[in-house]
Amino acid sequence: MKQLIRLTVNDRAHELAVDPSTTLVDLLRYHLGLTGTKKGCDLGDCGACTVLMDGKAVNSCLVLAVQANGRTVQTIEGLETAEGLHPLQQAFVEKGAIQCGFCTSGMILSAKELLDRTPHPGEPEIRRAISGNLCRCTGYQKIIEAIKEAAR
Amino acid sequence: MILPNFEFHEPTSVAEACDLMARHRGKARLLAGGTDLLVNMKKKVLSPGHLVSLGRIPELSRLERSNGTLRIGAGVTVSDIAASDAVAAAAGALGQGARALGTPLIRNLATIGGNIGSARPAADLPPSLLVYGAELVLAGASGERRLPIAEFFKGPGLTAAGDDELIAAVVVTVPRGFYGAGYLNLGVRKAQDCNIVNVASFLELDDKAERIRTARIALGSVGPTPLRSLKAEKVLAGEKPGEQLFEQAAEAATRDCTPILDFRGSAEYRRAMVGVLTRRTLAMALAEARSRT
Numbered sequence: 010m011k012q013l014i015r016l017t018v019n020d021r022a023h024e025l026a027v028d029p030s031t032t033l034v035d036l037l038r039y040h041l042g043l044t045g046t047k048k049g050c051d052l053g054d055c056g057a058c059t060v061l062m063d064g065k066a067v068n069s070c071l072v073l074a075v076q077a078n079g080r081t082v083q084t085i086e087g088l089e090t091a092e093g094l095h096p097l098q099q100a101f102v103e104k105g106a107i108q109c110g111f112c113t114s115g116m117i118l119s120a121k122e123l124l125d126r127t128p129h130p131g132e133p134e135i136r137r138a139i140s141g142n143l144c145r146c147t148g149y150q151k152i153i154e155a156i157k158e159a160a161r
Numbered sequence: 162m163i164l165p166n167f168e169f170h171e172p173t174s175v176a177e178a179c180d181l182m183a184r185h186r187g188k189a190r191l192l193a194g195g196t197d198l199l200v201n202m203k204k205k206v207l208s209p210g211h212l213v214s215l216g217r218i219p220e221l222s223r224l225e226r227s228n229g230t231l232r233i234g235a236g237v238t239v240s241d242i243a244a245s246d247a248v249a250a251a252a253g254a255l256g257q258g259a260r261a262l263g264t265p266l267i268r269n270l271a272t273i274g275g276n277i278g279s280a281r282p283a284a285d286l287p288p289s290l291l292v293y294g295a296e297l298v299l300a301g302a303s304g305e306r307r308l309p310i311a312e313f314f315k316g317p318g319l320t321a322a323g324d325d326e327l328i329a330a331v332v333v334t335v336p337r338g339f340y341g342a343g344y345l346n347l348g349v350r351k352a353q354d355c356n357i358v359n360v361a362s363f364l365e366l367d368d369k370a371e372r373i374r375t376a377r378i379a380l381g382s383v384g385p386t387p388l389r390s391l392k393a394e395k396v397l398a399g400e401k402p403g404e405q406l407f408e409q410a411a412e413a414a415t416r417d418c419t420p421i422l423d424f425r426g427s428a429e430y431r432r433a434m435v436g437v438l439t440r441r442t443l444a445m446a447l448a449e450a451r452s453r454t
Binding site: 012054065066067068072073075122142 | 165168171196199203204216240269351352
């Protein structure tokens with residue numbers, strides 16, 4: 010039986026009827042059309058589906074849409090403002106931290122949680138913060154440089 | 162990957178959750194952080210007809226330090242335990258285990274109750290809870306009971322909790338005096354990994370901080386449940402702490418485990434690493450105990 014949920018995604022309120030077996034990543038991608046959140050392993054291993062839920066970076070493939078009822082979700086689409094790209098997005102572009110791009114939105118959201126909490130992290134903290142996000146292009150060094158740049 | 166169909170329940174109190182578990186006895190599973198259960202459901206290892214979510218029960222997410230006890234609600238997330246000053250001061254090895262678990266993304270979802278209740282032999286939190294002598298508050302349809310965590314684990318995925326019971330809280334009685342503990346885990350990677358071996362050690366020194374009054378050692382990933390190493394503890398009790406003694410205790414610990422051989426490591430390697438981690442965590446425990454003098 011479908012359940013009615015209300016949640017805020019990127020500052021927009023939504024009211025939707027969802028099946029309990031729908032995950033948050035599927036809600037975002039298939040119900041709301043927000044395909045910036047990627048679906049990789051779907052088992053909480055790769056971090057491609059990372060979003061911020063109430064400010065915390067989580068694997069959206071391991072959250073049921075019904076569990077997100079009443080919560081605030083931020084996806085990669087919510088980072089850009091009228092002034093332009095978010096500093097993290099800008100740094101990823103400038104530092105060449107994007108290769109195939111599949112891990113990028115997850116990397117940026119994991120980095121955002123870190124910088125929201127610790128504006129000037131050291132390299133070990135940066136490495137720890139993205140340790141749940143896999144980059145199959147193995148472009149980690151550029152990603153770390155981009156996060157450092159955004160934190161300057 | 163498609164989740165099997167289930168009916169979803171979101172109780173707002175512990176009593177209501179226990180009633181739901183009793184009503185759907187044997188057909189329902191508790192959903193906490195979901196980092197273990199939802200993966201097993203996607204892999205079709207489990208397909209419960211009912212999920213009882215614990216995410217809307219406020220009392221489960223409280224962490225309190227009072228009257229010499231640390232009471233951690235079962236719904237407190239692993240990242241909150243990792244960042245907690247109260248945990249770091251009273252039960253540092255538990256914080257070390259929390260920081261070693263999974264990834265930041267998993268830690269933001271996973272809960273202490275889930276890490277215990279799923280009863281995985283390689284779990285990161287049980288060894289330190291065992292050496293601190295933690296107790297579980299189990300709530301059921303007919304009331305509450307307390308159980309030492311040592312009596313909770315019955316096998317991989319098997320526990321002493323009844324069908325209608327849930328872990329409401331974990332209670333650590335904070336030791337007085339000169340005590341310390343350490344936790345270490347060994348994997349192939351530093352994150353997103355299943356442990357090959359994980360060990361927690363606890364030492365309490367006598368009033369002069371000269372001899373060991375109490376020693377407790379727990380070994381993870383080398384048996385069907387986390388195991389206490391009574392042989393190693395016997396080596397340590399009443400003795401003066403030091404490198405040579407810790408070496409003997411470490412050797413004893415290697416004789417107190419039943420490791421398996423799998424793709425992560427051979428049984429011999431695991432046994433050898435039990436010794437290494439026991440020695441190192443004893444050194445961590447001693448350093449912390451001496452820092453309290």
